[in-house]
Amino acid sequence: xxxxxxxxxxxxxxxxxxxVAHAQQENPDAAQPVEVNTSPxxxxxxxxxxxxxxxxxxxxxxxxxxxxxxxxxxxxxNSIEELIxxxxxxxxxxxxxxxxxxxxxxxxxxxxxxRELRSYPPESVAKVEVMPEEVAQRFGFxxxxxxxxxxLKENFSSREVELEFEAPDxxxxxxxxxxxxxxxxxxxxxxxxxxxxxxxNQLTEAERDIVQTDGSVSDLASDPDPAQFRSLVNDTxxxxxxxxxxxxxxxxxxxxxxxxxxxxxxxxxxSGLNGVxxxxxxxxxxxxxxxxxxxxxxRNARDTLSSSASYSRQLGGYQLTATADASLIENxxxxxxxVDTQALIDAAASGTLAIDGLIPVQADAGFDVARSQTxxxxxxxxxxxxxxxxxxxxxxxxxxxxxxxxxxxxxxTRTAGETQLSRRQFEGGVSIVVPLTSxxxxxxxxxxxxxxxxxxxxxxxSDFGSLMDWTAGLNWAPTNRLNLAATYVWREAAPGLxxxxxxxxTTFNVPVFDLVNGETVLATVxxxxxxxxxxxTQRDWRFSxxxxxxxxxxxxxFGEYISNRSSDVTRGFPALTAETEAAFPDxxxxxxxxxxxxxxxxxxxxxxxxSERLVFGLFTRGSWGGSASGEADGGRxxxxxxxxxxxxxxxxxxxEGRGPxxxxxxxxxxxxxxxxxxxxxxxxxxxxxxxxxxxEDLSEQFPDLDLTRAQRMLERFKGEDGSIDRERLGQFxxxxxxxxxxxxRGGPSGGDSSEQRPAGTIxxxxxxxxxxxxxxxxxxxxxxxxxxxxxxLIAEGGDALDLLDGDTQxxxxxxxxxxxxxxxxxxxxxxxxxxxxxxGKARINGNAVTGASPLFFEDLATFNLxxxxxxxxxxxxxxxxxxxxxxxxxANNVFDAQRRIVDDNGDTPLRYQPFLIDPNGRYLGxxxxxxx
Numbered sequence: 001x002x003x004x005x006x007x008x009x010x011x012x013x014x015x016x017x018x019x020v021a022h023a024q025q026e027n028p029d030a031a032q033p034v035e036v037n038t039s040p041x042x043x044x045x046x047x048x049x050x051x052x053x054x055x056x057x058x059x060x061x062x063x064x065x066x067x068x069x070x071x072x073x074x075x076x077x078n079s080i081e082e083l084i085x086x087x088x089x090x091x092x093x094x095x096x097x098x099x100x101x102x103x104x105x106x107x108x109x110x111x112x113x114x115r116e117l118r119s120y121p122p123e124s125v126a127k128v129e130v131m132p133e134e135v136a137q138r139f140g141f142x143x144x145x146x147x148x149x150x151x152l153k154e155n156f157s158s159r160e161v162e163l164e165f166e167a168p169d170x171x172x173x174x175x176x177x178x179x180x181x182x183x184x185x186x187x188x189x190x191x192x193x194x195x196x197x198x199x200x201n202q203l204t205e206a207e208r209d210i211v212q213t214d215g216s217v218s219d220l221a222s223d224p225d226p227a228q229f230r231s232l233v234n235d236t237x238x239x240x241x242x243x244x245x246x247x248x249x250x251x252x253x254x255x256x257x258x259x260x261x262x263x264x265x266x267x268x269x270x271s272g273l274n275g276v277x278x279x280x281x282x283x284x285x286x287x288x289x290x291x292x293x294x295x296x297x298x299r300n301a302r303d304t305l306s307s308s309a310s311y312s313r314q315l316g317g318y319q320l321t322a323t324a325d326a327s328l329i330e331n332x333x334x335x336x337x338x339v340d341t342q343a344l345i346d347a348a349a350s351g352t353l354a355i356d357g358l359i360p361v362q363a364d365a366g367f368d369v370a371r372s373q374t375x376x377x378x379x380x381x382x383x384x385x386x387x388x389x390x391x392x393x394x395x396x397x398x399x400x401x402x403x404x405x406x407x408x409x410x411x412x413t414r415t416a417g418e419t420q421l422s423r424r425q426f427e428g429g430v431s432i433v434v435p436l437t438s439x440x441x442x443x444x445x446x447x448x449x450x451x452x453x454x455x456x457x458x459x460x461x462s463d464f465g466s467l468m469d470w471t472a473g474l475n476w477a478p479t480n481r482l483n484l485a486a487t488y489v490w491r492e493a494a495p496g497l498x499x500x501x502x503x504x505x506t507t508f509n510v511p512v513f514d515l516v517n518g519e520t521v522l523a524t525v526x527x528x529x530x531x532x533x534x535x536x537t538q539r540d541w542r543f544s545x546x547x548x549x550x551x552x553x554x555x556x557x558f559g560e561y562i563s564n565r566s567s568d569v570t571r572g573f574p575a576l577t578a579e580t581e582a583a584f585p586d587x588x589x590x591x592x593x594x595x596x597x598x599x600x601x602x603x604x605x606x607x608x609x610x611s612e613r614l615v616f617g618l619f620t621r622g623s624w625g626g627s628a629s630g631e632a633d634g635g636r637x638x639x640x641x642x643x644x645x646x647x648x649x650x651x652x653x654x655x656e657g658r659g660p661x662x663x664x665x666x667x668x669x670x671x672x673x674x675x676x677x678x679x680x681x682x683x684x685x686x687x688x689x690x691x692x693x694x695x696e697d698l699s700e701q702f703p704d705l706d707l708t709r710a711q712r713m714l715e716r717f718k719g720e721d722g723s724i725d726r727e728r729l730g731q732f733x734x735x736x737x738x739x740x741x742x743x744x745r746g747g748p749s750g751g752d753s754s755e756q757r758p759a760g761t762i763x764x765x766x767x768x769x770x771x772x773x774x775x776x777x778x779x780x781x782x783x784x785x786x787x788x789x790x791x792x793l794i795a796e797g798g799d800a801l802d803l804l805d806g807d808t809q810x811x812x813x814x815x816x817x818x819x820x821x822x823x824x825x826x827x828x829x830x831x832x833x834x835x836x837x838x839x840g841k842a843r844i845n846g847n848a849v850t851g852a853s854p855l856f857f858e859d860l861a862t863f864n865l866x867x868x869x870x871x872x873x874x875x876x877x878x879x880x881x882x883x884x885x886x887x888x889x890x891a892n893n894v895f896d897a898q899r900r901i902v903d904d905n906g907d908t909p910l911r912y913q914p915f916l917i918d919p920n921g922r923y924l925g926x927x928x929x930x931x932x
Contacts, residue, residue: 055107065130074826076868081118112308112323119194137431140400155730159932166925175200188248203233208915229295232919234269254313263304271296272509318385372410393435410503421501429457448478467492481548504528513911518852520911524598555620574809617783623775677737776827806845813842829873835864853903884931892923
C-alpha cells in the first residue's frame with residue numbers, strides 16, 4: 001500500500017470511523033451527522049463539496065422531482081413499482097397523448113424493460129430523478145414521455161415476504177396476494193427473483209342492490225333475480241414469476257442485463273340470465289329464462305411470456321446502449337351462447353306463446369371461443385456522445401435505430417377463417433442539443449444558459465408505409481433556480497396493431513346509456529379490432545417553466561401549457577349520440593320501435609381533434625423536529641446535554657476535549673472518499689479494514705490515528721463468526737459514496753437540500769440513511785389541470801363537438817378541472833401517505849328531437865390513506881421476528897365518496913347508479929412485509 005493511500009486511510013479512520021464511533025458512543029442508537037464547526041464567523045472556514053452520485057443525469061433541464069432515501073421511506077412503498085405509482089403525478093406526461101410509462105433508466109443507463117426492477121425493494125434505491133419530456137430525446141424517444149432515473153445502491157441484499165388482504169368495507173368480495181422476492185447487489189452484479197400470486201372473488205349486482213334494466217327481469221315469480229347473475233367485479237386469479245440478472249464489468253466499463261417473466265391470468269365474469277324478451281301479437285310480453293343454474297359466462301385465460309435484455313458500453317467518447325424486449329401472449333376467451341330462441345319467436349308470431357309457462361327449449365347452447373396469439377419484439381440501439389466542444393459547452397448528440405415486429409393471430413368460432421396481421425417497423429433518428437450560452441462555463445453568462453434541441457426521425461411500417469417526425473425546442477435558464485422551455489412536435493403515428501386486428505368479442509346484456517333516447521338498455525356489444533383505421537398526424541406545442549422557489553426551501557413550482565392538434569384521429573367508439581349515430585350508422589342496430597339492440601364499439605377514425613390545457617403544480621419536502629444529535633429545525637444544541645436530560649450517560653472520559661476535524665483532515669477525507677468510490681473501492685476498503693483489525697502500528701506515519709477507536713468501530717462490521725461482514729462493509733461504503741454534495745455544503749443553495757444541516761456538516765454514513773436520523777420527513781405534491789379547449793370533428797363537413805360545452809365522446813362528460821394531491825409524513829419508522837383526487841363538474845347535452853334530458857355530473861373528491869410502521873425500528877429490535885417487519889394499513893376512498901349523476905328531474909339513470917360506476921366505495925386493506 002502506497003504512503004499516499006495509507007494517509008487517506010488513516011484520515012478516514014480518524015475522521016470517519018473515529019468521529020462516527022465517538023458520536024455513537026454517546027448514543028448508540030442515534031443516526032446523526034458528523035459535525036464540523038464551519039460557521040461563517042469561525043476562523044479557517046471552508047465548504048466541503050463532493051461529486052454527484054454516480055449515475056445521476058447531467059443535462060440542461062433540472063429534475064422535476066428528486067427523492068433521496070429519506071424521501072423514499074416517507075412514501076411507504078413496498079417495491080419500486082409501488083414507488084413509481086406513488087409519484088405518478090410527476091412521472092406521467094401532461095402531453096395528453098397517452099404515451100404510457102415513462103422512459104426508465106438505471107444508474108443513468110436505459111434498460112430493456114421496467115420488469116427488470118419493478119419488484120426491487122425501495123430500500124435498494126439511493127436516489128430517484130424525474131426529468132421533463134425533453135430529456136427523453138437523449139435516449140432515442142420522442143419528447144412526449146418523462147424520464148425516471150433510478151440510482152441503486154452499490155451493495156445491497158434482501159429477502160422479503162409480503163402478504164396482502166383487501167376488501168370493500170361493505171363486503172361482497174375480497175382480494176389476497178402473496179409475494180416472495182430475493183435481491184442481491186454486489187460488485188456491480190444484480191440478481192433478483194420474484195414470485196407473486198393473487199386471487200379475487202366475484203361481486204354481483206345483487207350484492208350492491210343494483211336496479212335492473214327493463215327487459216332483464218322475468219315476469220315469473222319462480223325465476224331468480226338476474227342481478228345475482230351479473231358481475232360487477234370478475235373472479236380472477238393471477239400468478240407471476242420473474243428472474244432478473246445484471247452485471248457491470250468494471251474493467252471494460254460494459255454492463256449487461258437479462259429478464260425473464262411468466263404470467264398466468266384466469267378470469268370469469270357473468271353476463272346475466274340465459275333468456276329472451278318476447279312480444280305476442282296481442283301486445284303482451286314476457287321475459288323467459290332458461291338454465292338459471294347456468295347463467296351466461298365469459299371465461300378468459302391468458303399466458304404471457306416476456307423477456308428483455310440490455311447491453312451498454314463506452315465506445316470512445318460515446319455511450320452505446322442496445323435493448324431488446326420480447327413477449328408472447330396467448331389469450332383464449334369462452335363466451336356462452338344464448339339459447340336457440342327460434343322456436344319461441346315462431347310461437348310468438350303464431351300467437352301460441354304461453355305467457356304463464358315456459359316453452360321447452362334446450363337451455364345449454366354451448367359456447368363460442370375467441371383465441372389470439374400476439375408476438376411482439378421491440379429492439380433499440382442508441383449512441384450518445386459529444387462530437388464537438390463549444391465555448392458554451394459540449395454539443396450532445398444521440399443516434400438511434402430500432403427494429404420492431406409484431407404479429408397477431410386470431411380466430412373466432414363465430415366467424416369464418418383465421419385472421420393474421422403482422423407489422424415490421426424499422427425506425428431511426430438523430431437528436432442534438434447545442435448550448436448557445438452557459439452560466440456554468442461562463443460564456444455570455446449574463447444572458448443565462450440558452451440551448452437549442454431538435455430531432456428528426458422516420459418509421460417504415462410494413463402495413464402503413466413511411467412515416468416521419470421532427471421536433472424543435474429552446475431551453476433557457478436565466479438563473480440557477482428558473483428554467484423555461486418551449487418544444488414543438490410534428491409526428492405521423494399509425495394506429496396500434498391491436499386496434500387494427502384484435503379478435504372480435506361479443507358480450508351480451510351490457511348496460512348502455514342511449515343518449516339518443518335518454519334511456520339505459522341492455523344491448524349486445526361488440527369489441528375488437530378495426531382494419532380500416534388511418535394514420536394520424538400530430539402537431540403539438542409545449543411551453544413549460546420550472547422554478548425552485550428561493551424563499552421556500554426545497555420547493556419547486558412548475559407550469560405547462562400544451563396545445564395538441566391532430567387529424568385522422570383513432571379513438572374508441574364514442575358515446576351513442578345523434579351525431580355519432582349519423583356518422584357511423586352501420587355501428588348501431590335498433591328494433592322497429594327505435595330501441596337500441598346492439599352496438600359495435602370497435603375503434604373509429606375521427607376527422608380531427610384539438611385541445612389545449614394548462615397544468616401547474618407545487619412540490620415541497622423537508623424535515624422537522626430534533627435529530628438524534630440534538631439539532632432541531634436547523635438550530636443546534638449540545639448532544640451530550642440533550643442525552644443527559646434523557647438520563648443517558650454522557651460521553652466517555654476524555655471525549656469532551658475532542659474537537660472537530662481540522663480543514664486538512666476534512667480535505668483528506670474527501671480525497672479518500674473519491675478513492676473509496678472508485679471502481680476498485682471495495683477492495684481498497686477491505687484492505688484498510690484488515691490492517692486496522694490486525695492492529696498494525698501506523699502511529700509513526702499517522703500520529704493522529706486513534707487505533708483503539710478505529711478497532712472499536714470495526715466491531716460494528718463483524719458478523720456472528722467474528723469476521724468482518726463484507727456486506728456491512730459494503731453498506732458503509734455505499735453510505736459514504738451516496739452523500740449528497742448539497743447536504744455536505746450545508747448551505748441553502750439549490751440542489752437536494754431536504755436534509756439541511758449546519759454549514760459544513762457531514763452526514764453520518766453509518767447510522768444515517770433512510771431517514772433514521774431522528775428527524776421527521778414530509779413531502780407534498782399538488783397538481784392541477786385546466787382544460788382550455790377540447791373539440792372533435794367526427795367527419796368532414798360536420799359540426800365540431802365541444803366536449804367542454806356538453807358534447808361528449810364517452811358516457812361521461814369532460815370536466816374542465818382536475819386535481820391530484822400527494823402528501824406524506826415519516827418519522828422513526830412510522831409514516832402516513834395521503835392521496836387526493838378531484839374531478840370537476842361536467843355536463844352532457846340532451847336531445848331536443850327525442851326529448852332526452854341532459855345529464856349533470858357533480859364534482860367528486862376522493863382521498864386514499866396509507867399508514868405504515870416498521871416494527872423493528874419502533875421497538876429497536878436488531879434481531880428476531882420484528883426486525884424488518886413493516887405493517888401497512890390502507891383505506892382508499894376514505895370518505896366513501898360517490899359521484900352523483902342526475903337528469904333534469906334530479907333522477908339518476910339506471911346506467912349511472914353509483915355502484916355501477918364504482919362497486920367498491922370505501923376500500924380497506926392490510927399489508928404485512930418482512931425483510932430478512
